[in-house]
Amino acid sequence: MAEDLKVGILGAGMMGAEIALCFAARGYPVIMNDISLELAQRGKERLQVVFDKAVRKGIFQQEEKESTLAQITPTDHYAMLGDVDLVIEAVVEDFDTKKKTFHELDNVCNPGCVFATNTSSIPITRLATCVASERKAKFIGAHFFSPASVMQLVEVIPGLETGEETVTFMMDCCQRIGKTPIRVKDVTGFVVNRILNAMWVEAARLLDEGVASAKDIDTGCRLGLGHPIGPFALMDLTSNDLNLKVQEILFESYGERFRPMPILKQKVFANHLGRKTGRGWFDYKG
Ligand SMILES: NC(=O)c1ccc[n+]([C@@H]2O[C@H](COP(=O)([O-])OP(=O)(O)OC[C@H]3O[C@@H](n4cnc5c(N)ncnc54)[C@H](O)[C@@H]3O)[C@@H](O)[C@H]2O)c1
Known part of the structure; x- marks a missing residue:
């Protein structure tokens, strides 16, 4: 188990579950949250098939399946994300839902935890208004592509107030899971x-x-x-x-x-x- 990075994923849907898999496959423990435990568990169950497909593409090794999936803990309690170093938000593409989610998280996560959003279309600088002012430097966009377990690219998008150390941290996290990050300005549609x-x-x-x-x-x-x-x-x-x-x-x-x-x-x-x-x-x- 890679002890130096613990990851929280919000939303166990199409994107969230596969992003969780990318971290778990590299040995990082992942807490995967959804609005009900059943949805979070269903997201994890879907990964059985996703993993097998990725094995056929030569991305993962079959013998690592059990240990990889064991790294993912499904939950419906935000409190479980209290000690993660990085949260990647992949809930539905709706500003108010994301706002409510970030607000809740701000109260439970460590001050040092980086918040990344996988939004496809909402400006990062606008989403950053959903967190406390002390967290704004730690808020960033990390736009994965579908299917996230296969596609190598991640667009890393700093907002207006994102700190440079947060950009470096996010680029490094992408590289640790075998992705290639590119730095992109906060514009509609990114690149x-x-x-x-x-x-x-x-x-x-x-x-x-x-x-x-x-x-x-x-x-x-x-x-x-x-x-x-x-x-x-x-x-x-x-x-x-x-x-x-x-x-x-x-x-x-x-x-x-x-x-x-x-x-x-x-x-x-x-x-x-x-x-x-x-x-x-x-x-x-x-
Ligand atoms: N689908 C794509 O190809 C794609 C690609 C890149 C980025 N994105 C972005 O990723 C995000 C997720 O997209 P998706 O396709 O995975 O959606 P999805 O509908 O498959 O999954 C969203 C999940 O979020 C959960 N959710 C909703 N509210 C929540 C809350 N408050 N807390 C925790 N979980 C909550 C839902 O129950 C659902 O399981 C969106 O912002 C989308 O724009 C999607």
């Missing part, structure tokens, strides 16, 4: 989601103009650009309702270049959300 959505808007425009089919545009990106997956197949994985929501947020911040294409809105109206509804840009039924 990767801005690039991704600029491409998705253009892909939808090409389809709308009849320049090529969705299948051929995907083939173009895979074989011409070396992307592992085409834009339409990826949009179907992340789901079009979420894609539209993100583009609306980017449009609000940056204007025309992120205006969602009407064809994406139609997909959402028609419930063609992607793999999760069996149909999106492509058909997955059967």
Whole structure:
């Protein structure tokens, strides 16, 4: 067990549970909190399958499964996070929920504990207003990518009042779990989601103009650009309702270049959300 870093994860959902796994796999004890013990335990149970998949990709060793999962303690008590060195918040993407959560945590965590948020779209500097003024220097963004057990990148985002030592600490934590951190300014969409959505808007425009089919545009990106997956197949994985929501947020911040294409809105109206509804840009039924 690596004794020098104890981690708390808030939210045992899709992102939180896999981030917990990344730390546990490197020997760090993790307390994983959700609104009920059942949800926290369910998050841990899902990791059985996640771990096996990551073994097939050569990321983890099968024989380490038991000891890795044993490092994760599910809970619904914030008090259990009293002695952690780092909290990574991955609760639902809603400002008021995150605010309430950080407020509660501020009362139980050590003054030295760093608070990191995995938010995709809420400014870090705005979220930092949810903690006591003494903690603001220890508040930072740590944006993992899905699936977090596999994807190597973490965007590390200091807010206006984040201390330089907190940035160094967060970059170091990412490296300890085998991730590659990049430092990014606190702007809407950070780096990767801005690039991704600029491409998705253009892909939808090409389809709308009849320049090529969705299948051929995907083939173009895979074989011409070396992307592992085409834009339409990826949009179907992340789901079009979420894609539209993100583009609306980017449009609000940056204007025309992120205006969602009407064809994406139609997909959402028609419930063609992607793999999760069996149909999106492509058909997955059967
Ligand atoms: N899904 C992605 O691809 C992705 C990628 C990067 C970042 N994110 C961000 O990560 C965060 C989590 O996303 P997700 O996809 O894992 O969501 P999710 O809905 O799968 O999981 C959220 C979890 O938080 C729990 N929760 C809600 N309120 C809580 C509270 N007060 N205390 C403790 N737990 C609470 C929920 O019960 C749920 O289990 C969001 O901020 C999202 O924007 C998501």
